[in-house]
Amino acid sequence: MRLIELSPPGRKVITGTLLFTAEDIVRFARKFDPQPFHVDAEAAKDYVFGALCASGWHTCAGWMKTYIAYWTKEVARLESEGLVAPKLGPSAGFKKLQWLKPVYAGDSITYSVTLVESRPLVSRPGTWINMTVCDGENQRSETVMRYEGTVLEFE
Amino acid sequence: MTDVEFYFEDFTPGRSFPLAQKHVSADEVIEFASEFDPQPMHLSEEAGKASILGGLSASGWHTASMFMRMMFDGWLSRSSSEGSPGIEFMEWKRPVLAGDTLSGRSTVVESRVLRSRPGIGLVKFLHEVENQRGELVMRGENPIMMRLKNSEAGAA
Numbered sequence: 280m281r282l283i284e285l286s287p288p289g290r291k292v293i294t295g296t297l298l299f300t301a302e303d304i305v306r307f308a309r310k311f312d313p314q315p316f317h318v319d320a321e322a323a324k325d326y327v328f329g330a331l332c333a334s335g336w337h338t339c340a341g342w343m344k345t346y347i348a349y350w351t352k353e354v355a356r357l358e359s360e361g362l363v364a365p366k367l368g369p370s371a372g373f374k375k376l377q378w379l380k381p382v383y384a385g386d387s388i389t390y391s392v393t394l395v396e397s398r399p400l401v402s403r404p405g406t407w408i409n410m411t412v413c414d415g416e417n418q419r420s421e422t423v424m425r426y427e428g429t430v431l432e433f434e
Numbered sequence: 435m436t437d438v439e440f441y442f443e444d445f446t447p448g449r450s451f452p453l454a455q456k457h458v459s460a461d462e463v464i465e466f467a468s469e470f471d472p473q474p475m476h477l478s479e480e481a482g483k484a485s486i487l488g489g490l491s492a493s494g495w496h497t498a499s500m501f502m503r504m505m506f507d508g509w510l511s512r513s514s515s516e517g518s519p520g521i522e523f524m525e526w527k528r529p530v531l532a533g534d535t536l537s538g539r540s541t542v543v544e545s546r547v548l549r550s551r552p553g554i555g556l557v558k559f560l561h562e563v564e565n566q567r568g569e570l571v572m573r574g575e576n577p578i579m580m581r582l583k584n585s586e587a588g589a590a
Binding site: 307310311312313314316326327328334335336337339340341343344347368369370371372373374375376377378379426 | 466469470471472473486487493494495496498499500502503506510511515516517518519520521522523524525526527551554574579
């Protein structure tokens with residue numbers, strides 16, 4: 280089946296929730312983004328964000344983590360019902376990624392994906408490109424992250 | 435606070451800042467993917483070879499995160515960065531495979547002082563990451579908030 284049949288455009292699918300502990304924030308940031316406001320709660324007070332907060336890339340990686348968990352379950356569910364799950368491929372990138380609010384230690388982010396549009400690729404018959412909007416909301420229902428993603432789909 | 439070498443005023447359009455080089459090991463690719471993107475082509479050489487990516491390949495989010503560290507080590511740690519509101523676009527042009535060595539640069543596209551935040555300006559960069567064959571693997575544009583040098587005296 281096609282993704283567009285499984286997930287009609289405009290329907291928001293919740294993929295999961297991830298808690299960002301101070302330990303997780305610092306562990307990720309020490310590897311990839313050791314700016315003071317991501318690794319040092321005390322130093323963070325002197326910066327615009329005002330307190331220890333997750334690297335934006337950590338917030339994005341969290342979206343992927345919940346998405347893969349959701350999709351793995353979804354594929355198993357479809358197969359158990361005798362259906363053929365959409366064959367999704369890699370992504371070529373994203374645009375309009377906004378880190379709208381800092382993700383502070385202790386925040387729980389609930390992620391979602393909404394299919395916007397599915398287009399056949401003229402250059403590659405039997406392949407579609409799906410445009411999505413991907414969101415993360417904190418426990419106060421404030422959107423902290425949003426981007427427009429793309430994912431390839433094969434026949 | 436670490437010593438600041440580059441303030442808002444230093445980011446003039448066209449000026450380019452090298453990213454630090456980064457060797458990508460199979461262990462790192464698998465470690466990142468195991469936590470955040472456990473798809474077969476990011477977890478094993480065999481599955482990677484069988485995929486259209488052609489080998490054990492880094493998650494796109496891993497590539498973006500490695501780029502972040504290359505930028506930090508290359509120049510951002512010596513700048514007056516206050517973080518970023520987002521990424522205008524990012525393209526994963528080619529797979530990043532285990533064993534690759536990445537390098538690249540950030541080039542200033544434009545800059546403006548923020549009226550809403552005194553002492554802070556926004557600098558827009560074009561970032562390009564290449565592999566050891568000089569092939570572009572990732573490019574993107576994003577604005578980064580930078581403190582102004584001439585407001586440093588009044589800062590905490």
